[in-house]
Amino acid sequence: MKHELTRSRIFLSPPHMSGNELKYINRAFESNWIAPLGPNVDEFEKEIASYVGVRGAVAVSSGTAAIHLALSILGVTKGDIVFCSTLTFVASANPILYQDASPVFIDSEPETWNMSPIALEKALVEAKATGQMPKAVIVVNLYGQVAKMDEIISLCNLYNVPIIEDAAESLGSTYKGYASGSFGDFGIFSFNGNKIITTSGGGMLVSDNLAALEKARFLATQAKDPALHYQHSSVGFNYRMSNILAGIGISQLEVLNQRVNSRRSVYERYFKELSDIPGIYLLPELDQTFSNRWLTALCIEEESNIDILDLINMMAEENIEIRPIWKPLHLQPLFHGAKYFSHYKSDSISEKLFNSGVCLPSGSNLTEKEQLRVINCIKKAAKVKCV
Numbered sequence: 073m074k075h076e077l078t079r080s081r082i083f084l085s086p087p088h089m090s091g092n093e094l095k096y097i098n099r100a101f102e103s104n105w106i107a108p109l110g111p112n113v114d115e116f117e118k119e120i121a122s123y124v125g126v127r128g129a130v131a132v133s134s135g136t137a138a139i140h141l142a143l144s145i146l147g148v149t150k151g152d153i154v155f156c157s158t159l160t161f162v163a164s165a166n167p168i169l170y171q172d173a174s175p176v177f178i179d180s181e182p183e184t185w186n187m188s189p190i191a192l193e194k195a196l197v198e199a200k201a202t203g204q205m206p207k208a209v210i211v212v213n214l215y216g217q218v219a220k221m222d223e224i225i226s227l228c229n230l231y232n233v234p235i236i237e238d239a240a241e242s243l244g245s246t247y248k249g250y251a252s253g254s255f256g257d258f259g260i261f262s263f264n265g266n267k268i269i270t271t272s273g274g275g276m277l278v279s280d281n282l283a284a285l286e287k288a289r290f291l292a293t294q295a296k297d298p299a300l301h302y303q304h305s306s307v308g309f310n311y312r313m314s315n316i317l318a319g320i321g322i323s324q325l326e327v328l329n330q331r332v333n334s335r336r337s338v339y340e341r342y343f344k345e346l347s348d349i350p351g352i353y354l355l356p357e358l359d360q361t362f363s364n365r366w367l368t369a370l371c372i373e374e375e376s377n378i379d380i381l382d383l384i385n386m387m388a389e390e391n392i393e394i395r396p397i398w399k400p401l402h403l404q405p406l407f408h409g410a411k412y413f414s415h416y417k418s419d420s421i422s423e424k425l426f427n428s429g430v431c432l433p434s435g436s437n438l439t440e441k442e443q444l445r446v447i448n449c450i451k452k453a454a455k456v457k458c459v
Contacts, residue, residue: 082392082445085266085367088437090327096319108293110315116322120276123325124251124259127280130288131313131321135240135262135275139210140167141288141311142236142258142277148173148207155195157187157212157219157238158400158412159422164212164238165401176206177402179415180422184358185369186219187211188415189227195413196231208234213242213252214398215355215431216268216335216366221247221255236260240275243268244332244364253278263317268331268366268436269324271317332364334436338443339365342432345447349454351376369397371428378453380430387449394446397429 100112113131121129132138148154150172156165158177168175178195181188192209199205209228211219221237228235237256239245245252253259259278263271279285290296295308313321339354346352351373357363372378380396387394400422402412415421433446448458 079391079445080442082390082433082438082442083435084393084395084431084433086435086437087265087270087272088331088435090323092323092326093320096322097316100315100319105315108312108314110318112315112318112322113313116313116318116325117276119322119325120261121278123328124253124278126254126259126278128282128285129276129278130285130292131318132275132277132288132292132311133313134163134273134311135238135260135264136163136167137292137309137311138258138260138275138277139164139236139238140170140309141291142260143167143171143173143208144291145284145287146208146234146236146257152207153199153204154208154210155192155206155233156210156401157214158402159185159214159398159425160212160238160401161240161398162401162404162406163240164210165407168210173207174410175401175407176411176413177400177407178209178413179420180214180425181220181415182421183356184217184219184361185214185355185421185425186217187224188421189220189223191413191415192224192227195411196227196233198413200231205231206233208236210236210238211256212238212240213245215369216242216245216364217355217357218242218245218247218252218361218363220358225255234258240264241267241366242364244328246362248360257281258284263321263324268335268364269321269328271313271321271324274313274317274321331436335365335434336363338434338436338438339368341440341443342368342370342447345459346370346450349376349451349456351378352450352454365434367431367434369429369431371425372430373428376454378450380428383430383450383453386453387446390445390449392446392449393433395431397426397431399426 235256239253240262292311
């Protein structure tokens with residue numbers, strides 16, 4: 073296997089620089105705006121708000137920080153409950169614990185793999201009956217695919233529950249012509265190193281509620297009261313994005329549409345080569361939606377004759393990174409005992425997806441030659457003819 077180990081590494085979702093980042097980084101150095109404020113931050117916020125179609129945005133240190141700020145502004149506190157998609161990364165739910173609140177997890181549905189409106193309605197009906205309504209619902213757009221927002225918004229409006237739209241993975245995606253992140257009371261984005269555009273680390277809180285965003289800025293800068301001396305009446309956080317990182321974000325945003333097109337092309341090649349293999353099903357794209365295809369995710373079922381662990385090991389031998397689908401949060405030890413509402417009465421969609429799902433290398437800088445290496449590994453595992 074020595075020759076295999078010398079093959080170049082294929083990463084799941086590596087950063088892809090535009091080549092223009094240094095222009096904005098140098099601007100920050102030349103003006104000495106190094107702190108977490110400055111012209112780059114202001115410009116990045118305005119450009120994200122314009123792209124998403126909302127009134128305002130606040131640049132912060134991570135998507136997690138953006139969720140935490142949203143929960144804080146909505147008044148989530150000890151003893152409260154917050155509904156959250158279960159099939160997501162732990163960062164979607166950790167801020168609920170930061171506020172000493174309790175998460176209630178909502179199953180996926182088969183068409184988008186996102187929050188099930190059926191399961192959400194069950195949870196809301198029970199919450200109404202018990203007299204403990206959620207203070208918020210955190211809806212995640214998984215792997216770039218927007219959730220069934222019409223149904224979810226209708227339910228949340230009926231029960232008067234605010235929505236936090238976790239669009240960390242879906243910048244550039246749309247639902248019925250509107251940008252992901254624009255549907256909730258708050259939307260959040262992540263610019264982590266593996267996202268479709270990156271600032272190396274960072275996030276954004278967006279909303280049409282400008283007063284709430286002003287409060288978010290206040291909380292994100294240590295909640296300093298307007299006084300000559302340092303005075304604090306509220307608990308604050310050190311959550312603002314630096315002017316240097318915001319400069320990277322401006323440059324990355326300039327090529328976002330190109331990155332979306334590249335990732336969709338990666339998905340289309342996978343679909344062309346793999347969708348005919350029995351037992352392999354790729355994450356669908358809901359009608360009237362447009363996915364950025366941040367990651368190409370697929371389910372490998374028994375009829376494929378592929379053992380997922382064997383496939384992961386085979387990929388490792390080929391120096392290729394693939395990952396299982398997110399482990400549902402209601403199965404995580406951290407959330408042991410948390411309440412969970414499933415899509416079907418005796419059938420958990422999220423657990424099925426976890427047991428059969430993997431994410432394939434999907435970078436916008438993935439070459440066709442590299443992608444064929446990935447495809448041939450899967451075809452070899454399925455015992456079908458390679459390309």
